[in-house]
Amino acid sequence: MKTAPKTRDIVNVNTRERILNAAEVLFAEHGFERASLRALTAEAGVNLAAVNYHFGSKAGLIRAVFERRLAPLNAERLNELAALERAARGGPLPPERIIEAFFGPVLRMSMDRRPAARGGSTQRDRGAGSGHRFIRLLGRAHTESRQAMRELLEAEYVEVVERFKAALTRALPQVPEKELAWRMHFTLGAMSYVIAGTDAVQLSASYEVRQSEHPESVMKRIVPFLVAGLTAPLPEAGERGAGANAPANGRRDDRNAERKAA
């Protein structure tokens, strides 16, 4: 067909990477099941059998797609957290810094719109950057329910989750461990939803909201939201608290009112 890779580019793009790049695109676009190896290898301009030759199976390919990007991403998260802790000299970190260290690398990667890895996209170039594509894929993976996918992500995430949980525990000593686990769960949900970009309920009229918003502005919006949630008054304590009836002014400088609970 349109395979012109007889004459290799100056920078020879090997088959493995072409497959990985095409897989990122198509998995993000159609999901893991619906993206067929035939469509995928056509997009990459390689032979159908190449996937099984290089990755053993489709499942192996999926694993490789994640390993290629998730490891550096999580390493960056840990780096940022370590830098914060170094700067804090043993003191607790501000929760917003922790959130930023976790979410920032993802958002920054989602801004990465350089052409894929090593001059890859030979076929029709989709313009979208490799990072951006992977982040969409990652969001999808977060809400995936297949056992294999869960295990794959869990393995990659285990250290990151441990470290960030510890940091948050120190940053929010007034929040009991169980409560904090739940709040991290809510936090992860909000984040996943955002990076997945698949708001099934497009908020109707305000649909345009998400369109063409810059990642930095997303960060500016989500961090206060999550920090407020993480530091919210504890549920079991007293009244329903928060901005309850006397609502309006989101001010709530009663911040450390949440003294309750050990």
Place this chain on the structure above:
Amino acid sequence: MKTAPKTRDIVNVNTRERILNAAEVLFAEHGFERASLRALTAEAGVNLAAVNYHFGSKAGLIRAVFERRLAPLNAERLNELAALERAARGGPLPPERIIEAFFGPVLRMSMDRRPAARGGSTQRDRGAGSGHRFIRLLGRAHTESRQAMRELLEAEYVEVVERFKAALTRALPQVPEKELAWRMHFTLGAMSYVIAGTDAVQLSASYEVRQSEHPESVMKRIVPFLVAGLTAPLPEAGERGAGANAPANGRRDDRNAERKAA
């Protein structure tokens, strides 16, 4: 095979409902793609062709599964909201009541563990209640990216979203419309993640957290979290507020840049 439905039960369970019930189970368990009509009709104890006879196609079946439950669910949401507004006599509602009106019906439905609809589950009875099953399915649908699914949900949700958005706008007048749209987006993300029950990153050690937790206690935890987020200090305004300790480096002083909105 094990099909004994020659002798109908006293309460005749018609084929349509048996299919819908089995579809709920298997779609929730394996997803829409992976759950085949063959497995589904076997579970229901009906003939393979019955799906196409009664629902036209697999897509028609999916649509029917949602319509059967989503319409009543959203009607209940609107009812609760209307009751709140009646009680408030024109005044703004407390945000936590609005959250509860939106999330409550879902959580309550997830507690519904009565046997399916009309004595349905003839095959091996899975014990799980029909409501519970559907909610898991709904959570999955929320993170689904297929165009048809998005449109289906959007159609069912459009009125609910409009009404709740209006209520929140009135309850939180200090939050600009665009900011509120984003915060609703985050809110929906946290909710979807919870009801989907597919936390890919199981928070490792605290994995047991989500296990066997009662819905009411989930509600008690998530409502303060979300209300705090919805009423958080605005990002462009003044300090990062919240529980921010003081210190740390990353201070960005460009604060009130961005004077946007209405």
Place this chain on the structure above:
DNA sequence: GTATGATTCAAACGCTCGTTTGAAATTCCC
């Protein structure tokens, strides 16, 4: 009882999928 319409059934159709195969092409190394 018999005609009529609705429903169920076993079987097959056409298609796409992931994977395998064995030969051809290419690359590598001496």
Place this chain on the structure above:
DNA sequence: GGGAATTTCAAACGAGCGTTTGAATCATAC
């Protein structure tokens, strides 16, 4: 330059999918 290893290729395999078909069965009204 030649032999071995690696990589690519066209083709096919076998399985599973959603759907269709046409006859058998059932329910209902005369």
